[in-house]
Amino acid sequence: MVTSHDVARLAGVSQATVSRALTSSSKIRPATKARVLAAMQELNYVPHAGAQTLRTRRSGVVGVVVSDLANPFYAQMLDELTRVLSLAGYRAVVWNAGGGSHADALQAIGENAVDGVIFTTATASSPELLEAVDRNRPLVLINRDVEGVACDRVIGDNAAGGRAVADFLCERGRTEIALISGPAEATTSRDRTESFLARMRERGHDVPEHFRFDGAFSHDAAAQITRRVMTREVRPDGIFCANDNMAFGALDTLREFDLHADDCYVIGYDDVDMASWASFSLTTVRQPIREMAATGGRLLIERINDPERPPQTVTYAPVMIERGSTAGAISRRGSFPRARG
Amino acid sequence: MVTSHDVARLAGVSQATVSRALTSSSKIRPATKARVLAAMQELNYVPHAGAQTLRTRRSGVVGVVVSDLANPFYAQMLDELTRVLSLAGYRAVVWNAGGGSHADALQAIGENAVDGVIFTTATASSPELLEAVDRNRPLVLINRDVEGVACDRVIGDNAAGGRAVADFLCERGRTEIALISGPAEATTSRDRTESFLARMRERGHDVPEHFRFDGAFSHDAAAQITRRVMTREVRPDGIFCANDNMAFGALDTLREFDLHADDCYVIGYDDVDMASWASFSLTTVRQPIREMAATGGRLLIERINDPERPPQTVTYAPVMIERGSTAGAISRRGSFPRARG
DNA sequence: TCCATTTACGCGAGCGGTTGCACTATCCCG
DNA sequence: CGGGATAGTGCAACCGCTCGCGTAAATGGA
Numbered sequence: 001m002v003t004s005h006d007v008a009r010l011a012g013v014s015q016a017t018v019s020r021a022l023t024s025s026s027k028i029r030p031a032t033k034a035r036v037l038a039a040m041q042e043l044n045y046v047p048h049a050g051a052q053t054l055r056t057r058r059s060g061v062v063g064v065v066v067s068d069l070a071n072p073f074y075a076q077m078l079d080e081l082t083r084v085l086s087l088a089g090y091r092a093v094v095w096n097a098g099g100g101s102h103a104d105a106l107q108a109i110g111e112n113a114v115d116g117v118i119f120t121t122a123t124a125s126s127p128e129l130l131e132a133v134d135r136n137r138p139l140v141l142i143n144r145d146v147e148g149v150a151c152d153r154v155i156g157d158n159a160a161g162g163r164a165v166a167d168f169l170c171e172r173g174r175t176e177i178a179l180i181s182g183p184a185e186a187t188t189s190r191d192r193t194e195s196f197l198a199r200m201r202e203r204g205h206d207v208p209e210h211f212r213f214d215g216a217f218s219h220d221a222a223a224q225i226t227r228r229v230m231t232r233e234v235r236p237d238g239i240f241c242a243n244d245n246m247a248f249g250a251l252d253t254l255r256e257f258d259l260h261a262d263d264c265y266v267i268g269y270d271d272v273d274m275a276s277w278a279s280f281s282l283t284t285v286r287q288p289i290r291e292m293a294a295t296g297g298r299l300l301i302e303r304i305n306d307p308e309r310p311p312q313t314v315t316y317a318p319v320m321i322e323r324g325s326t327a328g329a330i331s332r333r334g335s336f337p338r339a340r341g
Numbered sequence: 342m343v344t345s346h347d348v349a350r351l352a353g354v355s356q357a358t359v360s361r362a363l364t365s366s367s368k369i370r371p372a373t374k375a376r377v378l379a380a381m382q383e384l385n386y387v388p389h390a391g392a393q394t395l396r397t398r399r400s401g402v403v404g405v406v407v408s409d410l411a412n413p414f415y416a417q418m419l420d421e422l423t424r425v426l427s428l429a430g431y432r433a434v435v436w437n438a439g440g441g442s443h444a445d446a447l448q449a450i451g452e453n454a455v456d457g458v459i460f461t462t463a464t465a466s467s468p469e470l471l472e473a474v475d476r477n478r479p480l481v482l483i484n485r486d487v488e489g490v491a492c493d494r495v496i497g498d499n500a501a502g503g504r505a506v507a508d509f510l511c512e513r514g515r516t517e518i519a520l521i522s523g524p525a526e527a528t529t530s531r532d533r534t535e536s537f538l539a540r541m542r543e544r545g546h547d548v549p550e551h552f553r554f555d556g557a558f559s560h561d562a563a564a565q566i567t568r569r570v571m572t573r574e575v576r577p578d579g580i581f582c583a584n585d586n587m588a589f590g591a592l593d594t595l596r597e598f599d600l601h602a603d604d605c606y607v608i609g610y611d612d613v614d615m616a617s618w619a620s621f622s623l624t625t626v627r628q629p630i631r632e633m634a635a636t637g638g639r640l641l642i643e644r645i646n647d648p649e650r651p652p653q654t655v656t657y658a659p660v661m662i663e664r665g666s667t668a669g670a671i672s673r674r675g676s677f678p679r680a681r682g
Numbered sequence: 683t684c685c686a687t688t689t690a691c692g693c694g695a696g697c698g699g700t701t702g703c704a705c706t707a708t709c710c711c712g
Numbered sequence: 713c714g715g716g717a718t719a720g721t722g723c724a725a726c727c728g729c730t731c732g733c734g735t736a737a738a739t740g741g742a
Binding site: 354355356357358361368369370373392394395396397398453 | 719721723724726727728
């Protein structure tokens with residue numbers, strides 16, 4: 001391995017000067033800097049990241065915690081995050097879902113392996129998280145509102161989104177609605193569904209227990225639930241899914257049964273890219289995923305550079321996007337269910 | 342920040358002994374180890390990753406280069422990779438696509454910031470890559486066959502897959518085929534399409550120039566191309582897309598036009614999760630994505646632990662998966678949801 | 683031309699761990 | 713009960729880089 005000493009020897013300067021040629025802050029004569037850089041080039045010198053981290057307490061790495069990359073919402077989020085972070089000169093290490101990824105990420109920040117962490121997972125608080133916040137670790141929560149925790153976050157107004165869906169459905173005369181929510185721990189799902197239910201109740205169209213389901217944010221679970229509910233005696237004329245991924249599952253099942261928007265509206269949440277594909281044409285509530293990701297990245301970097309900055313919360317207003325899955329006349333067109341297995 | 346010295350003081354041992362309590366290899370009396378661990382616990386001690394890397398020349402991090410997380414193929418690949426790597430005690434840093442990500446990743450390995458790199462991008466060779474291989478850096482290529490480069494790789498037999506598609510189509514009597522290939526640099530696309538074209542020619546059904554397109558692995562580009570080709574005087578009765586993502590685009594357009602498998606088969610490549618969704622029901626060539634990812638992870642770790650191990654190539658045989666997008670006998674049904682532009 | 687001021691570079695002390703070596707305490711066996 | 717082997721711990725030298733301090737060189741003004 002070639003070190004700064006080797007470069008120094010070749011360039012005829014001290015090792016410290018080699019270091020100065022790298023850190024733009026320190027003063028060095030242009031001529032010598034050029035000589036050093038030439039020597040680096042010749043030797044193919046690359047500074048040792050670990051050594052730099054050890055001295056500077058900066059790793060140039062940030063952690064990103066996602067919960068399921070098979071879910072396009074997280075994939076798009078990560079896509080944008082890696083993009084903006086690398087533009088800002090940071091690398092991104094990714095923790096994927098399951099089990100201990102939160103604790104792992106917080107441990108990594110303790111190890112000085114990462115300069116900060118972005119959580120995109122929608123689960124609630126945890127002792128480790130609170131402790132990390134207490135220690136003033138640079139943390140950003142995207143799409144996850146933990147009350148009373150002083151840290152940066154960027155969120156969509158899920159409660160407003162849920163109400164918008166209720167209003168939309170009622171105004172179209174669809175009031176027999178099935179609700180497929182996400183996992184109980186996910187605050188995003190809770191906010192969306194609770195405000196949805198409250199608004200439906202306000203409007204006099206309470207959603208009965210037997211029309212409420214937990215789809216765990218999963219395509220297959222939602223498809224299954226839809227199958228169950230659409231083969232019942234009393235069927236809904238609309239389904240609200242707490243995210244797009246589940247809505248795709250619902251649409252898949254309806255398509256199997258040869259059912260249409262006429263028969264049953266489907267509404268999702270997030271507006272991932274696929275929602276606009278012709279095969280789905282999904283009515284949904286738009287969250288500006290890429291913008292939220294970019295903002296999250298920005299907030300984290302600002303905080304890394306200024307740990308004393310007061311925490312900020314950036315909120316995005318939801319926007320109903322109307323597409324084919326809620327198009328068509330209000331009246332039902334019979335002839336169902338007709339399952340194909 | 343609490344260091345091993347602090348722990349040593351509290352536990353009444355030397356700093357070196359604290360270190361020994363961490364590295365399982367070194368000998369230490371169980372009693373003292375327990376005392377040290379207790380002290381660590383009390384002080385919330387976490388070893389400094391950078392310092393460890395500096396001494397041991399191991400970072401416990403591996404790099405993963407992907408080219409587009411909005412493409413579910415890469416998302417699933419990364420999903421599995423992060424899973425197996427974290428199981429093996431490694432963190433994963435992700436480079437995303439565009440421009441310099443290859444060079445960045447190879448630089449990171451030079452910085453000792455990562456112990457190895459997995460490339461999942463299907464582009465051809467590059468000088469930097471060859472140099473890194475020369476230096477015996479731990480590298481694994483997934484889904485990317487660079488000839489004459491001595492490094493580990495895991496690939497699907499793309500040529501066999503392309504031929505299988507040609508045979509499948511011809512045996513069904515579909516011979517007016519449009520081909521939507523990936524970007525020219527992608528060896529995977531080249532292998533699939535060239536062998537496909539060769540086999541079609543062998544069978545006496547040459548694919549004319551005006552039925553060959555470059556869809557750049559992109560959903561929207563493929564949708565666009567399909568729109569163009571299906572509004573011509575002479576239309577194909579089948580479309581072979583070099584990956585599933587483009588096939589979804591083709592299906593979307595066919596659906597807009599209210600066309601069905603009767604009118605035009607669609608075949609993709611990869612068999613991502615979505616391909617089996619009822620809305621697509623896409624006939625495709627299966628690559629065992631998750632298994633390939635797991636194998637790639639394993640190969641990299643083996644090589645990190647034994648740099649002298651001769652490079653291995655693991656090849657997976659392709660499997661045609663037949664679904665609705667090539668089910669000719671099924672009668673037309675009304676399209677749902679009906680697209681509204 | 684000479685002195686005061688600025689600028690550029692070398693020196694060396696760490697950053698927080700790991701590990702070879704030396705030393706002591708302990709053990710086993712005759 | 714004594715001597716050699718062994719296990720457990722401390723000491724100190726690094727790993728490669730950054731940066732404060734001090735000095736030599738360069739600069740500017742009179």
